[in-house]
Amino acid sequence: MKVFIAGASGLVGGNCRKHFTEQGWDVKGSYFSYPTPGTVFFDTLQPANPDNFDLVAWQPDVIVHCGALTHVDHCETHPEESYTQTVQSTINLLALAQQCKARFVYISTDYVFDGKTGPYTEEAAVNPISVYGRHKLEAETLSLSAAGTLVLRVTNVYGNEARGKNFVARIADQCRNQQKLTLKLPYDQFASPTNAWDIARAMFVLLRDNKSGIYHIGGTDYMNRVELALRVLKHFPGAEYELIPVSTEALQQPAARPLRGGFVRMKFSAQYPEFLFNNVDDYLAGS
Numbered sequence: 001m002k003v004f005i006a007g008a009s010g011l012v013g014g015n016c017r018k019h020f021t022e023q024g025w026d027v028k029g030s031y032f033s034y035p036t037p038g039t040v041f042f043d044t045l046q047p048a049n050p051d052n053f054d055l056v057a058w059q060p061d062v063i064v065h066c067g068a069l070t071h072v073d074h075c076e077t078h079p080e081e082s083y084t085q086t087v088q089s090t091i092n093l094l095a096l097a098q099q100c101k102a103r104f105v106y107i108s109t110d111y112v113f114d115g116k117t118g119p120y121t122e123e124a125a126v127n128p129i130s131v132y133g134r135h136k137l138e139a140e141t142l143s144l145s146a147a148g149t150l151v152l153r154v155t156n157v158y159g160n161e162a163r164g165k166n167f168v169a170r171i172a173d174q175c176r177n178q179q180k181l182t183l184k185l186p187y188d189q190f191a192s193p194t195n196a197w198d199i200a201r202a203m204f205v206l207l208r209d210n211k212s213g214i215y216h217i218g219g220t221d222y223m224n225r226v227e228l229a230l231r232v233l234k235h236f237p238g239a240e241y242e243l244i245p246v247s248t249e250a251l252q253q254p255a256a257r258p259l260r261g262g263f264v265r266m267k268f269s270a271q272y273p274e275f276l277f278n279n280v281d282d283y284l285a286g287s
């Protein structure tokens with residue numbers, strides 16, 4: 001299988017590239033502004049850029065889109081940039097997928113929900129409450145209009161990545177570097193923290209088995225940000241930190257958050273009952 005991953009310098013794309021390669025697939029992964037070892041340049045906003053990896057000549061069987069403007073508050077205050085990075089990039093990659101007769105995989109989010117009744121199954125009604133959520137839903141809907149598209153909705157992702165910028169990795173790194181942490185975190189935002197490695201493993205079996213449609217992929221825990229931070233800190237008994245639990249309202253973030261987000265992995269688990277997901281403790285064991 002020949003797989004092109006747009007956004008392989010990032011958290012989800014980087015893990016997909018590593019796992020698919022280890023499984024013996026022919027993989028090309030792209031970076032945009034941050035080259036990581038083995039990635040090729042590709043700007044999804046300028047598909048005709050002569051510096052782009054020549055996707056059409058390579059003829060992938062699958063194109064996985066992991067790129068988006070993921071800073072939720074920035075999206076709220078810069079809706080045009082959010083549209084371009086998230087929706088237009090998808091339109092451009094879908095056109096390339098059609099040209100290559102490649103299947104399309106889109107990575108979406110629990111932010112397509114309003115957070116009133118989570119954790120969510122695939123049947124739940126969408127109702128995004130932020131610019132980011134609306135643009136992810138628009139990109140997801142466009143993607144699903146192409147036959148055979150697979151959409152993985154993911155949430156609260158952590159794991160190994162070149163920049164170590166995710167919430168769990170950042171706290172762990174600061175502990176390892178013996179930095180004192182000050183954490184002001186919401187106690188009322190719930191989700192299912194998910195290791196990017198498990199997203200890659202799940203995507204692999206879904207692609208291998210020619211699955212399409214929407215799948216919710218979430219870890220085995222359901223917790224808020226305060227609990228998540230404490231689960232990480234527990235692995236660093238000597239860590240010095242001040243933890244200030246606050247309400248989301250008190251944080252006054254520009255974008256609204258789906259408070260009861262996260263997933264019930266109903267569909268995936270029914271089809272792959274023996275697939276084991278990891279949790280934060282597995283990830284940090286031996287830290």
Ligand SMILES: NC(=O)c1ccc[n+]([C@@H]2O[C@H](COP(=O)([O-])OP(=O)(O)OC[C@H]3O[C@@H](n4cnc5c(N)ncnc54)[C@H](OP(=O)(O)O)[C@@H]3O)[C@@H](O)[C@H]2O)c1
Pocket residue numbers: 006007008009010011012013030031032033034035042043044045065066067068069070085089107108109110136154155156157158
């Ligand atoms: N992380 C989460 O908790 C989470 C939760 C729900 C959904 N998601 C979704 O999962 C997907 C992957 O997220 P992530 O956490 O892996 O994000 P990430 O680490 O920020 O990675 C984003 C990737 O997109 C690339 N990119 C940005 N602009 C691009 C452009 N114009 N052309 C080509 N590539 C471009 C980036 O390349 P450079 O870095 O090289 O510029 C990077 O490789 C996103 O669609 C996000 O919405 C993430």
